[in-house]
Amino acid sequence: MKRLLTLGLALSAATPALAHHPLGGLPMETFAHGLLSGVGHPVLGFDHLFFVAAMGVAAAFTSQRFTAPLAYVAAMLVGCALMTAGVALPAAEIVIVASLLVVGGLVASGRSLSLMPMLALFAVFGLFHGSAFGASVAGQEGGVGGAVFAGYLIGLAAVQYALALAAGFATRGLLRATEASSVNARLVGAMVMGVGLFLGLELVEGPLVAVLVG
Template sequence: MNKNSAIAQLSRKVIALGFLASVFGSISLLLIPSPALAHHASGGKLPSSFASGFLAGLGHPVIGIDHLVFVIAIGLLAALSSKLGMVIPLTFILATAVGTGIHLQSVNLPIPELIISASVLIVGIFLAKENKTNLALLIIIAAIAGIFHGYAYGESIVGARANAVGAYLLGFCLIQLGISAIAFYVGKSILKRASGSPSLPLRFAGFAVCGIGFAFLSSNILG
């Protein structure tokens, strides 16, 4: 197989993967009857104890597909960065706690759902890029995205007692740290074992993230 044929075949695979990811994201959106309920780990009930707050915190980043995909993506993106790559998800996680605090202070942020879905698309683009992105830029993006993701998390805890709020913060920080750390180590493992173009599998993952982000962004824009 000559070089041009290999490039053409790879391009077709990338396009197909992006298309499938878009379809997956669209189907996921159709299966979720209410965005507010889908992002509420307690099924619409306000946590009233430390245990219920902690469980709700563990659940929120997982049941929200846009949040989950973003957390996985920044873990993979950290694997592609320098040895300090884990600073990216750590910055995001701290920023989510800040974002929740902003919501609890009744400060309104503009178009949070639109920005959250756009952040998924953006991090997918950075993951799919052939060249590494500047670490400082990724940290800034992670911080901004974290504030808006955390702001969305805060909707589930407004009006709860202080102990439930603290447990909720602890829960979603721990689950995000665990997910991003697993993605980071999986990404590093892939980079070590892959031959030829070691970053190619992670770039494919980036195209999939782009497809999901585009589906969510389209849904938010078109209503």
């Protein structure tokens, strides 16, 4: 349990470190700006950070723990590009919350999917996380240049892949969870599900209050 708390604090500590936009809200104008924004955005909110951690833990118990997270990364980049081009995926926020519940629940269950279904799951959720990242670029007045966008995509891909691998290594090493059924690994999944439930309540809080008041 002590090791689990340490891992949770480590994941949480990543957010304050980059909780403010790396550019202080200024527009992205250079490759370096795009790169810094790409590195910062995946840890701006618990939704992306904890999903990537859960994905890394789930991947750690497959035969392809180093390559499985790439299914998410590739799809995430596609989703980001689609959003930047004006193709928004429906109900992205709801699906992102669902991704925490589903992948967190998978890890909490102590079972591991076979490789292909897991890759498909990572890819589907990657599209929606990418769409959310693309909104930051699509919302910038005047758009961004090719170099800025390239830097942004590189930053997004690199930091999330690194976080996924780090979560897997921490679970197997720090928490000494060598199998998907290990109690410590399952507790990580439960923690991610808890974050998903919290964010889900935040989503329904506004509409629910409006219905009650109205």
